[in-house]
Amino acid sequence: xxxxxxxxxxxxxxxxxxxxxEKGFEATSLSDLTSRMGIQRPSxxxxxxxxxxxxxxxxxxxTTSHSSNIRAKLQNRLSVKxxxxxxxxxxxxxxxxxxxxxxxxxxNTMVExxxxxxxxxxxxxxxxMYLSAIFHEAIERGxxxxxxxxxxxxxxxxxxxxxxxxGLTVMMKSRPERTFVDHSVEVILSLIK
Amino acid sequence: xxxxxxxxxxxxxxxxxxxxxEKGFEATSLSDLTSRMGIQRPSxxxxxxxxxxxxxxxxxxxTTSHSSNIRAKLQNRLSVKxxxxxxxxxxxxxxxxxxxxxxxxxxNTMVExxxxxxxxxxxxxxxxMYLSAIFHEAIERGxxxxxxxxxxxxxxxxxxxxxxxxGLTVMMKSRPERTFVDHSVEVILSLIK
DNA sequence: GTTATAACATACCGATCGGTACAGTATTAT
DNA sequence: ATAATACTGTACCGATCGGTATGTTATAAC
Numbered sequence: 186x187x188x189x190x191x192x193x194x195x196x197x198x199x200x201x202x203x204x205x206x207e208k209g210f211e212a213t214s215l216s217d218l219t220s221r222m223g224i225q226r227p228s229x230x231x232x233x234x235x236x237x238x239x240x241x242x243x244x245x246x247x248t249t250s251h252s253s254n255i256r257a258k259l260q261n262r263l264s265v266k267x268x269x270x271x272x273x274x275x276x277x278x279x280x281x282x283x284x285x286x287x288x289x290x291x292x293n294t295m296v297e298x299x300x301x302x303x304x305x306x307x308x309x310x311x312x313x314m315y316l317s318a319i320f321h322e323a324i325e326r327g328x329x330x331x332x333x334x335x336x337x338x339x340x341x342x343x344x345x346x347x348x349x350x351x352g353l354t355v356m357m358k359s360r361p362e363r364t365f366v367d368h369s370v371e372v373i374l375s376l377i378k
Numbered sequence: 379x380x381x382x383x384x385x386x387x388x389x390x391x392x393x394x395x396x397x398x399x400e401k402g403f404e405a406t407s408l409s410d411l412t413s414r415m416g417i418q419r420p421s422x423x424x425x426x427x428x429x430x431x432x433x434x435x436x437x438x439x440x441t442t443s444h445s446s447n448i449r450a451k452l453q454n455r456l457s458v459k460x461x462x463x464x465x466x467x468x469x470x471x472x473x474x475x476x477x478x479x480x481x482x483x484x485x486n487t488m489v490e491x492x493x494x495x496x497x498x499x500x501x502x503x504x505x506x507m508y509l510s511a512i513f514h515e516a517i518e519r520g521x522x523x524x525x526x527x528x529x530x531x532x533x534x535x536x537x538x539x540x541x542x543x544x545g546l547t548v549m550m551k552s553r554p555e556r557t558f559v560d561h562s563v564e565v566i567l568s569l570i571k
Numbered sequence: 572g573t574t575a576t577a578a579c580a581t582a583c584c585g586a587t588c589g590g591t592a593c594a595g596t597a598t599t600a601t
Numbered sequence: 602a603t604a605a606t607a608c609t610g611t612a613c614c615g616a617t618c619g620g621t622a623t624g625t626t627a628t629a630a631c
Contacts, residue, residue, distance in 0.1 A: 187606035188597040209490060211404035215589060225610055226590075232608095236589065286493035292548060296489040297402060299551045300479035310552035317558070337568070341561035348562045352545025355485060358492045359503035365510070368534035369541045372569065375530070380577035381627040408619060418580060419620075425578095429619065572631100579626070587618065596609075601602105 194232055197222040201233075202243035206290040209297050210240050241304070247290040248312045256319050265327030266377055269346070273370045276350065280357030280366075289354050296355075317347045324377070335378055342376060349373045387425055390415040394426075395436035399483040402490050403433050434497070440483040441505045449512050458520030459570055462539070466563045469543065473550030473559075482547050489548075510540045517570070528571055535569060542566045 200222045204213055215236065219226055233239040255272070262268035280286065287293075291312050298305040320343035327333035335342060353373075356366060393415045397406055408429065412419055426432040448465070455461035473479065480486075484505045491498040513536035520526035528535060546566075549559060 187599065188608045189599095190608065191597095208494075209404070211402070214587080216587085225608095227592095228609065230590075288489070288493070293489055295548055295551045296481070296486055299553075300481070301401075306552055310554055313549065313552060313554065314558075337565060338561070341565055344558050345562045345565040348545035348549055348559075348566075349542060350545070351548050352541035352543070355488055355544050355548055356506065356541055358488045359499055359506060360492075361503055361506065365507075365537050366541075368531070369538045372530060372534055372538040373541070376565065376569075380575075380629065381579075382629095383578065384627095407617080409617085418578095420580080420622095421578070423620075574629100574631080576628085576630100577626100578628095580624090582621105582623085584619105584621070588616080589614105591614075592612090594609105594611085597607090599604105599606085601604080 190228075190232075192222075192224050192228065197224055197229075197232070198239075198242055198246055201239055202246055202290070205240055205243050206247065206287050206293070207285050209293060210237075211297070241308070244290060244294055244305075244308065248308070248315075251289070251291065252312070252315055252319065255316060259319065259323045265323050265330075265332055266374070268323060269377055270370075270374055273350070273353065273374060276353055277357065277363075277366050277370060280354070281360070281363075286358055286360070288358055289351075292351055292354055313347055313351075316350070317343050320346050327377075333377065335376075337376065345376065346373070383421075383425075385415075385417050385421065390417055390422075390425070391432075391435055391439055394432055395439055395483070398433055398436050399440065399480050399486070400478050402486060403430075404490070434501070437483060437487055437498075437501060441501070441508075444482070444484065445505070445508055445512065448509060452512065452516045458516050458523075458525055459567070461516060462570055463563075463567055466543070466546065466567060469546055470550065470556075470559050470563060473547070474553070474556075479551055479553070481551055482544075485544055485547055506540055506544075509543070510536050513539050520570075526570065528569075530569065538569065539566070 201218055204217055204221050208217070215226060215229075218236075218239070219229055222229065224232075229239065233242055258272050258275070259265070259268040262271065280288070291309050294305055295309040295313075299309050300306070317340075321340050324333065324335070324339045324343055328335070328339060349369075353366060353369065356369075394411055397410055397414050401410070408419060408422075411429075411432070412422055415422065417425075422432065426435055451465050451468070452458070452461040455464065473481070484502050487498055488502040488506075492502050493499070510533075514533050517526065517528075517532045517536055521528070521532060542562075546559060546562065549562075
């Protein structure tokens with residue numbers, strides 16, 4: 186009954202996600218957004234609401250995709266241990282290769298917005314809980330297959346791995362020497378036995 | 379030969395540190411700063427330079443104080459293990475009690491500025507290296523006193539504890555359930571044996 | 572007391588911020 | 602064809618941004 190949208194909403198949201206991920210909420214301006222999304226302001230406002238709503242939509246898109254990526258990475262391995270090793274070593278490799286050093290969008294948001302906005306406190310917490318559940322699941326799989334025989338409670342181990350993942354991801358932002366993070370990864374992985 | 383300063387530079391810097399710590403670099407305005415520092419803009423500019431130089435001075439003040447606090451906390455204990463336990467449990471307790479949830483100023487800066495400003499990449503990295511050295515020192519003390527007999531390389535263990543500390547501090551920003559972090563702390567501390 | 576100097580307070584700068592009013596245009600139901 | 606509707610582009614809004622010019626005031630050297 187009216188004119189149809191000329192841009193692809195999902196592609197525009199993806200572009201917004203990229204720039205918010207790279208620069209954070211405050212440092213990203215509406216001009217940054219509209220130029221990268223390839224649309225005008227009124228289009229952005231009508232499709233997504235204000236800047237914060239757009240940010241939230243971008244973060245939700247990120248966490249959804251991030252979760253399923255991690256689940257896939259841990260499931261595609263025959264060995265659970267090997268899955269975790271490849272995953273953690275990938276975090277380090279990505280940290281050195283990404284010029285923009287974006288890290289994890291959710292972790293960035295946890296630091297920038299969670300303390301000042303309850304919505305993002307909840308959203309980021311729930312994502313970490315979800316990652317913990319994915320890790321827990323992988324560990325249980327290893328236990329039932331007889332690959333793992335840890336004396337540590339599986340759930341506690343999963344939670345510790347989430348904490349370690351956060352620490353490693355944030356540490357990469359300062360581009361530490363390789364040995365530092367390589368050693369850390371080895372010690373963290375040694376928990377999984 | 380000229381008029382003397384009416385404000386205390388160190389107190390003003392401390393006030394700047396508090397607000398940068400709480401709100402970050404971008405979200406803190408010059409009006410926020412001058413009102414909290416109790417001085418006018420030209421005084422701020424003449425004493426500290428521009429906003430970023432003030433931020434850097436505030437961060438340096440923080441890291442210096444932070445390092446010596448941590449060293450003191452780890453040294454004031456008879457047992458090295460107990461020192462680490464008290465320290466990590468304190469991080470959790472502080473995370474729940476601090477209404478503003480400021481976390482660690484250096485970690486916040488690592489996330490917000492290190493990827494876009496080499497000066498802060500270096501500054502934050504060096505602080506983490508320094509913390510690692512403090513941890514390493516404590517571990518060596520435990521080893522030489524016969525309290526610790528870890529099979530893990532002492533330096534690697536220290537580095538892992540820094541990564542864990544970062545992860546825990548950031549995790550607290552999302553105010554997770556107590557069991558989550560309590561379990562994590564237990565597993566982390568179990569590395570120190 | 573005079574003069575040089577630097578900190579003080581006010582008031583302002585251009586630029587940019589997030590957000591929107593409005594006019595023009597394309598699409599669909601009638 | 603016409604009317605209703607919703608998207609597009611331009612141009613603008615007041616507010617605030619980081620930063621500074623300027624005139625006044627206090628101090629120290631002489």
